[in-house]
Amino acid sequence: MSILIDKNTRVVVSGITGREGSFHTRQMIEYGTNVVAGVTPGKGGQIFEAGDQKIPVFNTIQEAVESTNPNASMIIVPARFAVDAIYEAADAGIPFITCLTEYIPVLDMIEARAYLDAKGARLLGPNCPGLLTPGEAKIGFIPGSVAMPGPVGVVSKSGTLTYEVIDALTRLGIGQTTCVGIGGDPINGTDFIDVLKLFEADPDTEHIVMIGEIGGNAEEKAAAFIKEHVTKPVTSFIAGRTAPPGRRMGHAGAIVEGKSGTAEGKIEALRAAGVPVADNPDDIAKIVAERMGK
Amino acid sequence: MNLHEYQAKRLFAEHGVPIPNGEVAHTPAEAREIAERLGGVIVKAQVHTGGRGKAGGVKLGRTPAEAEAAAAAILGMDIKGYTVGKVLLDELAPGIEQEIYLAVLIDRANRRPMIMASAAGGMDIEQVAEETPEKIIKVHIEPSLGVRSYQSTYVASRMGLPKELWRDFHKLLTGLYSCFNANDASLTEINPLVITGEGKLLAVDGKMTIDDNALFRLEKVAAMRDVAEEPDAERQAREAGINFIKLDGNIGCMVNGAGLAMTTMDVTKLFGGEPANFLDIGGGAQAEQVAAALRIILSDPNVKAVLINIFGGITRGDEVAKGIVAALGQVETEVPMVVRLAGTNAEEGMAILADAEMETAVTLSDAAQKAVKLAQGDN
Numbered sequence: 001m002s003i004l005i006d007k008n009t010r011v012v013v014s015g016i017t018g019r020e021g022s023f024h025t026r027q028m029i030e031y032g033t034n035v036v037a038g039v040t041p042g043k044g045g046q047i048f049e050a051g052d053q054k055i056p057v058f059n060t061i062q063e064a065v066e067s068t069n070p071n072a073s074m075i076i077v078p079a080r081f082a083v084d085a086i087y088e089a090a091d092a093g094i095p096f097i098t099c100l101t102e103y104i105p106v107l108d109m110i111e112a113r114a115y116l117d118a119k120g121a122r123l124l125g126p127n128c129p130g131l132l133t134p135g136e137a138k139i140g141f142i143p144g145s146v147a148m149p150g151p152v153g154v155v156s157k158s159g160t161l162t163y164e165v166i167d168a169l170t171r172l173g174i175g176q177t178t179c180v181g182i183g184g185d186p187i188n189g190t191d192f193i194d195v196l197k198l199f200e201a202d203p204d205t206e207h208i209v210m211i212g213e214i215g216g217n218a219e220e221k222a223a224a225f226i227k228e229h230v231t232k233p234v235t236s237f238i239a240g241r242t243a244p245p246g247r248r249m250g251h252a253g254a255i256v257e258g259k260s261g262t263a264e265g266k267i268e269a270l271r272a273a274g275v276p277v278a279d280n281p282d283d284i285a286k287i288v289a290e291r292m293g294k
Numbered sequence: 295m296n297l298h299e300y301q302a303k304r305l306f307a308e309h310g311v312p313i314p315n316g317e318v319a320h321t322p323a324e325a326r327e328i329a330e331r332l333g334g335v336i337v338k339a340q341v342h343t344g345g346r347g348k349a350g351g352v353k354l355g356r357t358p359a360e361a362e363a364a365a366a367a368i369l370g371m372d373i374k375g376y377t378v379g380k381v382l383l384d385e386l387a388p389g390i391e392q393e394i395y396l397a398v399l400i401d402r403a404n405r406r407p408m409i410m411a412s413a414a415g416g417m418d419i420e421q422v423a424e425e426t427p428e429k430i431i432k433v434h435i436e437p438s439l440g441v442r443s444y445q446s447t448y449v450a451s452r453m454g455l456p457k458e459l460w461r462d463f464h465k466l467l468t469g470l471y472s473c474f475n476a477n478d479a480s481l482t483e484i485n486p487l488v489i490t491g492e493g494k495l496l497a498v499d500g501k502m503t504i505d506d507n508a509l510f511r512l513e514k515v516a517a518m519r520d521v522a523e524e525p526d527a528e529r530q531a532r533e534a535g536i537n538f539i540k541l542d543g544n545i546g547c548m549v550n551g552a553g554l555a556m557t558t559m560d561v562t563k564l565f566g567g568e569p570a571n572f573l574d575i576g577g578g579a580q581a582e583q584v585a586a587a588l589r590i591i592l593s594d595p596n597v598k599a600v601l602i603n604i605f606g607g608i609t610r611g612d613e614v615a616k617g618i619v620a621a622l623g624q625v626e627t628e629v630p631m632v633v634r635l636a637g638t639n640a641e642e643g644m645a646i647l648a649d650a651e652m653e654t655a656v657t658l659s660d661a662a663q664k665a666v667k668l669a670q671g672d673n
């Protein structure tokens with residue numbers, strides 16, 4: 001089993017004809033993802049070819065929904081069109097929306113998130129690498145080559161750091177149920193707790209790896225949640241112990257402001273919740289292996 | 295992006311927040327002229343850091359001669375690493391009865407803009423928050439509703455603001471929020487907001503941080519960027535689309551992805567090294583960006599070793615390798631380097647670098663340890 005996506009998930013891609021969009025859609029299809037439609041305003045009626053597959057392109061998601069019945073969407077369009085694409089997907093009734101696009105203004109996300117909550121739609125991202133269920137399907141950037149099926153659920157704020165950790169797990173022969181990148185923006189959709197709940201409920205997930213970073217208090221909230229509600233073992237890593245306060249470390253959300261958002265605070269909260277926190281990402285896989293008795 | 299006090303206050307004023315009359319001077323002579331027009335003034339260093347008062351960057355200019363002398367003392371002064379290039383001359387408030395703290399900012403945890411206020415203004419709000427958190431009043435704003443009158447009343451009442459000022463306070467707070475909203479701010483702060491001897495509210499200090507992601511739709515605000523405040527290397531990096539922050543160590547780091555870049559710094563430190571910078575070349579970086587990144591790293595004379603850590607996904611190892619070779623063709627350098635490429639096209643990349651006489655590493659730990667050794671000079 002897996003969470004959020006599997007090989008039956010029917011994906012519509014907003015921005016399928018763009019440079020990035022077409023490249024990653026082809027990678028997703030090659031991996032086995034069931035991409036059923038693409039959307040690019042003005043290019044409705046075109047056919048997007050990927051290998052021997054022919055994917056219909058529509059002007060709007062609504063039209064894609066009317067004829068191809070998708071149940072997940074991926075948004076990979078420039079920042080100034082991305083918020084509109086989020087509203088469009090939610091309005092068309094797509095229940096699970098992944099937005100990869102980076103650089104969306106925070107105030108726009110505050111309003112979009114409120115709208116999504118009212119609609120009951122789930123958003124992953126923005127500014128995230130997406131998610132991957134090994135051997136089944138992926139939405140987004142996570143390279144399929146580093147993952148393999150198995151019992152560990154991975155959830156992370158980061159992109160490449162996550163690939164690093166998945167790769168290390170795989171090299172030790174420890175596979176994954178699903179790997180989820182929630183992104184590092186200050187206001188996003190799905191957060192750690194949402195994913196922890198899903199992993200806790202997923203019968204195939206035996207162990208959870210959670211990778212956080214400085215900024216905000218999502219890790220602290222997750223720690224409190226783990227203490228109360230997660231029965232499965234969780235192993236963690238927090239990036240940014242050496243980050244100077246007051247400087248934004250790349251991600252719009254990665255900033256230590258005064259005493260809030262520090263790595264120390266997060267590590268302390270996690271350890272207090274019984275979660276081992278690795279000092280070095282190279283150790284995460286080893287700790288997981290040990291705790292799983294491998 | 296941070297704005298200067300004078301820029302922030304001008305934007306506040308556009309939204310009805312009362313500020314003192316003031317003008318900016320770049321020379322003492324200019325300051326004198328302005329003071330002759332305005333009368334008694336306060337002379338304030340314009341730099342992107344707080345606590346200027348304590349650092350000697352805020353001085354009285356009761357007469358034009360005193361204003362000129364104050365400007366002469368402040369201009370060129372170093373405040374927390376920033377050199378003062380201009381001063382703001384503001385009319386003196388007609389007496390100060392009370393100093394209040396007032397801000398609108400984004401509360402990530404609750405996903406709402408939030409009003410933060412305290413009757414203990416003027417001081418460092420972090421300190422107030424720590425020592426007497428009960429003195430800080432927090433109220434969330436619902437974007438579709440804006441600041442409602444009852445919310446202003448609550449804040450005013452909790453601060454013990456005189457009843458006669460409540461209407462003005464509501465107007466001011468509404469204005470501050472509208473300024474926050476119109477300019478995609480992540481912070482608008484008045485510290486202090488004073489009650490003058492005449493019983494009026496006046497914003498004598500102003501601070502504003504703008505969401506960089508929104509600058510594309512804020513032409514006027516984007517033009518306020520003070521490139522003189524930005525270190526050269528950070529400006530070059532921004533223009534090349536690279537995320538770069540200079541630090542004090544001697545190991546230059548080049549990484550793809552913000553999380554991995556922070557982690558590379560952390561692991562370097564774990565093995566006893568000191569990172570010279572945070573650098574994220576971004577997703578899908580091409581050879582030119584990699585070359586620019588390497589040039590920026592090498593322009594720091596403190597750098598004794600370079601650690602390149604790339605985990606290919608959208609970014610391809612061969613592109614990175616081409617960029618490194620291109621940069622080495624352009625800059626003379628003796629600085630030793632360690633390269634670790636993993637993921638997409640890593641092998642192709644390593645093949646391109648085979649002739650470049652660089653140390654290579656398989657894991658991040660291995661790479662960091664080698665870089666630390668190289669920086670210590672015992673290679």
Ligand SMILES: Nc1ncnc2c1ncn2[C@@H]1O[C@H](COP(=O)(O)OP(=O)(O)O)[C@@H](O)[C@H]1O
Binds near residue numbers: 348384486499
């Ligand atoms: N226009 C003014 N009139 C009278 N006093 C002022 C004026 N501007 C600032 N001050 C005083 O100077 C102090 C420090 O100024 P401020 O602008 O807050 O600088 P900083 O916060 O960088 O120290 C204020 O708390 C206030 O008491």
Ligand SMILES: [Mg+2]
Binds near residue numbers: 345485486
């Ligand atoms: Mg102040």
